[in-house]
Amino acid sequence: MNEYVAVRAVRGLRSWGLRLFVLCSAVTAVALLTAACGGNDQAKEAAAGDRTAVKIADAQRRPSFVLTDTTGRRFDFRAETAGYLTLLYFGYTNCPDVCPIHFGNIAGGLDQIPESLRGRVKVIFVGVDPPRDSPERIRQWLDHFDTTFIGLTGTDEELMRAQVAAGIPPAVREAADENGRYAVSHAGWVLGYTAGDEQTWQFPLGVRQQSWAETLETLVKIGRTDS
Amino acid sequence: MTPHTYRLIGLLVGLGLLTLGIAGCGDDDSTTSGDTGIAVVDPFVPEPPADLGAAYMVIKNSGGEDDRLLKAASDVAGAVELHQTTMQNGSMSMARVETMEIPARGEFKLEQGGYHIMLIDLKRALKQGDQVTLTLTFERAGEIKLTAPVVGSTGVEPMSSGTGRASSSAHH
Numbered sequence: 216m217n218e219y220v221a222v223r224a225v226r227g228l229r230s231w232g233l234r235l236f237v238l239c240s241a242v243t244a245v246a247l248l249t250a251a252c253g254g255n256d257q258a259k260e261a262a263a264g265d266r267t268a269v270k271i272a273d274a275q276r277r278p279s280f281v282l283t284d285t286t287g288r289r290f291d292f293r294a295e296t297a298g299y300l301t302l303l304y305f306g307y308t309n310c311p312d313v314c315p316i317h318f319g320n321i322a323g324g325l326d327q328i329p330e331s332l333r334g335r336v337k338v339i340f341v342g343v344d345p346p347r348d349s350p351e352r353i354r355q356w357l358d359h360f361d362t363t364f365i366g367l368t369g370t371d372e373e374l375m376r377a378q379v380a381a382g383i384p385p386a387v388r389e390a391a392d393e394n395g396r397y398a399v400s401h402a403g404w405v406l407g408y409t410a411g412d413e414q415t416w417q418f419p420l421g422v423r424q425q426s427w428a429e430t431l432e433t434l435v436k437i438g439r440t441d442s
Numbered sequence: 443m444t445p446h447t448y449r450l451i452g453l454l455v456g457l458g459l460l461t462l463g464i465a466g467c468g469d470d471d472s473t474t475s476g477d478t479g480i481a482v483v484d485p486f487v488p489e490p491p492a493d494l495g496a497a498y499m500v501i502k503n504s505g506g507e508d509d510r511l512l513k514a515a516s517d518v519a520g521a522v523e524l525h526q527t528t529m530q531n532g533s534m535s536m537a538r539v540e541t542m543e544i545p546a547r548g549e550f551k552l553e554q555g556g557y558h559i560m561l562i563d564l565k566r567a568l569k570q571g572d573q574v575t576l577t578l579t580f581e582r583a584g585e586i587k588l589t590a591p592v593v594g595s596t597g598v599e600p601m602s603s604g605t606g607r608a609s610s611s612a613h614h
Contacts, residue, residue: 311496311561312527313534315488316554319595352492359491360595384533392538394521396562400535420534420555 266421268407268430275415277301277408278380282341282367285354290367292339292377296408299337300435302418303406305378305386307344307399308356313420317405322360324427332435335410341377342368343386344399381406411438478583479505480544485590487561487574488554495568496525496558497576497590500551503544510581511542511550518574520563527555544580570594 279293292303302321306314318340325333340357342348345368353366369377378385386401407416407430414437418427473482485499497516503509514522524539534555542557544550552558559576568574572592579585 308492309494310536311490311494312525312536312558313555315491315496315595318491319488322595356491359489384531387533387535389535389537398536400530400533402532403529403534404532420529 266419267426268416268418268422271415271417273415274413275382275408276412277303278377278382280373280377280380282369282373282377283350285350285357285366287350290365292367296337296339298410299335300410300431300437301408302336302338303341303381303408304339305341305343305374305381305383305401307342307386307401308348308352309344310399310401313403316420317418318357318360318364320422320424320427321405322364323424324431325361327424327428328432328435332432335435336431338364340364340366341374342366343374343378343401344388345369345371345374378402407434409434409437413438473586473588478509478580479503479507480509480580480583480586482578482586482588485576485588487568487590487592489570489592489595490561490564490568491595493564494519495561495564496554497561497574498552498554498558499588499590500549501542501544501578502549503546505582506546507582508546509544509583511544511578512581513579514559515577515579516561516574518565518568519561520565522576523560523562524557525560526557541581568592 277293277296279291281289281291284290304314304317306317308314321338325336325338328336338361340353342353348368350366350368353368357364357366368374375385383402383404383406386399389398389400391397403420405418407418408414414434416430416434418430422430473485481502481504483500483502485497487495487497490496497514501511511524514524516522524542525536526539527534527536529535539557542550542552550557561574570592574590574592575587576590577585577587
């Protein structure tokens with residue numbers, strides 16, 4: 216189409232001189248160059264639009280549910296996590312996009328907070344796709360990010376109860392395609408409960424590592440008298 | 443010289459300037475397909491935590507015609523699909539898409555939490571520093587082969603807006 220623009224310019228100019236036409240061509244070239252390169256700046260600006268964690272107006276007590284951890288042990292969520300800043304996420308290990316982003320950034324954020332505070336945070340991943348989220352697979356998936364992260368799963372009924380208790384839209388397995396593959400729609404945010412359930416937070420997709428680090432370092436001190 | 447010759451010289455000079463100008467602002471790490479105007483910028487694959495992963499990139503179209511990504515292939519995966527993550531009422535879901543439209547004089551972003559190329563049934567574990575070869579097939583530009591580096595999963599910053607985006611600077 217550049218040729219088309221130039222040809223139209225030639226027709227429009229008719230008998231105008233060579234110098235004028237060269238000038239026009241140069242202006243066109245500069246304009247197009249600016250437009251093409253300007254697109255880069257726009258892209259960077261748009262890509263930088265990150266999200267921040269949201270504090271829920273009315274703090275909720277952390278939910279009570281029992282699932283099975285990756286060692287096969289029954290795990291009472293409320294009892295096992297009380298007293299810790301707790302992050303709770305419902306996802307699935309065949310999730311290529313959203314779940315690894317969250318966990319990569321949680322792990323990256325936790326790496327930035329002081330070691331003395333790191334031990335007061337528990338991170339829980341609940342696999343909501345039991346046909347594929349075996350305890351072994353969840354363990355392998357989590358170890359990729361942090362070997363201290365806790366993985367849970369259960370029966371569909373147990374998982375439904377846990378999600379309802381946590382107040383999130385329950386995950387749904389989508390219809391399988393011709394290859395038997397399916398996606399699972401699931402809540403997009405990570406829930407955060409301070410040690411004594413003083414505050415409840417939601418971390419949407421798009422929270423940057425630096426923001427995770429800053430927020431977690433603040434939240435981990437809430438409800439603790441020894442910090 | 444006749445006016446006709448002036449015009450011809452002017453046209454050639456103009457086209458020369460255009461070529462120089464467009465070449466001048468190309469990104470170093472872009473993969474361009476001949477003269478079709480399609481260029482792939484900043485491709486990357488976060489180190490996958492399981493036997494499936496995703497590739498992200500920006501596809502730029504400096505040409506005057508819309509183009510369309512029809513499929514992607516890679517020798518590291520048993521299957522490669524075009525996907526989009528969407529958010530509805532707080533639930534994230536993912537669906538296969540048939541094509542991705544690359545607008546004329548615009549770009550299309552495959553970004554985290556939006557459009558992505560899903561690498562399924564990975565044949566080997568991809569580790570930070572590996573290179574993944576991808577072949578993209580476009581309706582107009584044909585096949586473009588590119589190499590995407592595998593980056594550490596904690597070293598990637600999210601760019602998500604929740605949806606993929608196409609933008610065009612055609613009417614500036």
